[in-house]
Amino acid sequence: MYLSKLDPEKLKKQQWQIMQNVAAAAIVPIMRIGDELGLFKILANNGPCTDKKFSELAKIDHRYAREWLLALCAAGYCNSDEEVEVFHLSPEQQAVFAYEDSPALMIGAYDVLSGNVHNIEAVRDAFKSGKGVEYHKAHPCCFQGTARFFKPSYAANLLKKWLPKVSGVVEKLQEGGSYADIGCGFGISTLMIAEAFPDAKVYGFDIHEPSIEKAISLSEESGLSNRINYQAADAKSYNGYFDVIAFFDCLHDMGDPEGAARYAYEHLNEGGVIVLVEPTASDNPRENFHTIGQMYYSFSTMGCIPTSKSQEVGLAIGAQAGPKKLSEILANAGFSEPQIAHKNASNMVIEARKK
Numbered sequence: 054m055y056l057s058k059l060d061p062e063k064l065k066k067q068q069w070q071i072m073q074n075v076a077a078a079a080i081v082p083i084m085r086i087g088d089e090l091g092l093f094k095i096l097a098n099n100g101p102c103t104d105k106k107f108s109e110l111a112k113i114d115h116r117y118a119r120e121w122l123l124a125l126c127a128a129g130y131c132n133s134d135e136e137v138e139v140f141h142l143s144p145e146q147q148a149v150f151a152y153e154d155s156p157a158l159m160i161g162a163y164d165v166l167s168g169n170v171h172n173i174e175a176v177r178d179a180f181k182s183g184k185g186v187e188y189h190k191a192h193p194c195c196f197q198g199t200a201r202f203f204k205p206s207y208a209a210n211l212l213k214k215w216l217p218k219v220s221g222v223v224e225k226l227q228e229g230g231s232y233a234d235i236g237c238g239f240g241i242s243t244l245m246i247a248e249a250f251p252d253a254k255v256y257g258f259d260i261h262e263p264s265i266e267k268a269i270s271l272s273e274e275s276g277l278s279n280r281i282n283y284q285a286a287d288a289k290s291y292n293g294y295f296d297v298i299a300f301f302d303c304l305h306d307m308g309d310p311e312g313a314a315r316y317a318y319e320h321l322n323e324g325g326v327i328v329l330v331e332p333t334a335s336d337n338p339r340e341n342f343h344t345i346g347q348m349y350y351s352f353s354t355m356g357c358i359p360t361s362k363s364q365e366v367g368l369a370i371g372a373q374a375g376p377k378k379l380s381e382i383l384a385n386a387g388f389s390e391p392q393i394a395h396k397n398a399s400n401m402v403i404e405a406r407k408k
């Protein structure tokens with residue numbers, strides 16, 4: 054009987070670990086509401102200010118405003134004076150929560166977390182049936198959250214650290230080469246490439262039409278729409294031949310990643326290169342048992358596995374498949390010598406060439 058075998062110290066430690074996770078999860082709706090109502094930006098622009106003043110500026114009820122501020126202070130996401138009357142966001146808190154164009158923005162993670170809670174029933178049923186849940190059935194929060202959450206990392210790394218490590222890619226694009234961003238979502242990476250390489254012929258493809266529509270409107274807002282050709286297309290059905298084909302955080306979402314890689318191989322020009330950006334992970338799941346692994350395995354259970362299982366083949370490799378599995382997929386698709394070109398705490402870049 055488990056109760057007689059309990060170690061009180063181990064139990065206390067386990068319970069404390071749960072309390073920390075529960076507290077972190079409890080803040081999710083607080084963050085989402087703050088984001089939707091623009092509260093972080095109002096506090097950033099007007100702090101330090103009293104809760105009363107803040108509620109007036111934000112045009113929200115004073116009592117809700119104060120409790121929201123207290124929850125944030127308890128989480129270490131906001132600061133108050135000794136009397137707990139005046140509140141402000143530090144420059145770092147402003148950078149992660151308040152400004153959409155901040156290079157350090159992290160608030161998008163809460164879109165994905167909220168979206169995943171909305172998706173519980175569909176994914177719970179899929180646990181029983183073994184079937185998938187199509188990407189378009191996810192809550193819209195997941196789509197915008199993905200784009201917002203990845204954007205700062207792409208902004209910091211894509212042009213400065215990732216592409217320069219893949220030999221020949223920068224030169225190809227500078228010389229007007231062709232580039233396809235497969236599973237481009239809102240086209241955040243696509244926009245960055247189009248802006249940095251004005252002579253390159255840039256294409257973005259995604260199976261999800263609403264994401265392509267959003268990508269088109271973002272390219273129009275940025276004045277780059279004439280440099281990008283977006284099309285709603287599956288990774289095994291787009292048209293054209295390219296010098297560089299990239300998959301940003303999406304190959305593992307596909308039902309048939311090997312088929313998608315083989316199709317990319319067939320649609321690369323001679324000497325062309327495939328660039329995969331995937332979550333950093335070890336081949337050994339035990340080595341992924343840490344904070345980032347907790348996040349990715351959870352996102353994967355709620356999003357990547359159901360999406361992949363909803364598609365042809367349904368391989369469902371998961372968000373942390375690891376370099377060995379990903380390299381195997383590329384090699385089976387015909388690519389020579391897949392290798393990790395760059396790696397940081399959250400992402401790894403794998404490159405492989407057409408023989």
Ligand SMILES: C[S@@+](CC[C@H](N)C(=O)[O-])C[C@H]1O[C@@H](n2cnc3c(N)ncnc32)[C@H](O)[C@@H]1O
Pocket residue numbers: 188199200203235236237238239240241242258259260261264286287288289300301302303306307308360364
């Ligand atoms: C996690 S999102 C990443 C989006 C984008 N690359 C980014 O980094 O923001 C995965 C994307 O893969 C797309 N996707 C999934 N399966 C696909 C397929 N078979 N063909 C094309 N796109 C696919 C989804 O629609 C979604 O936009």
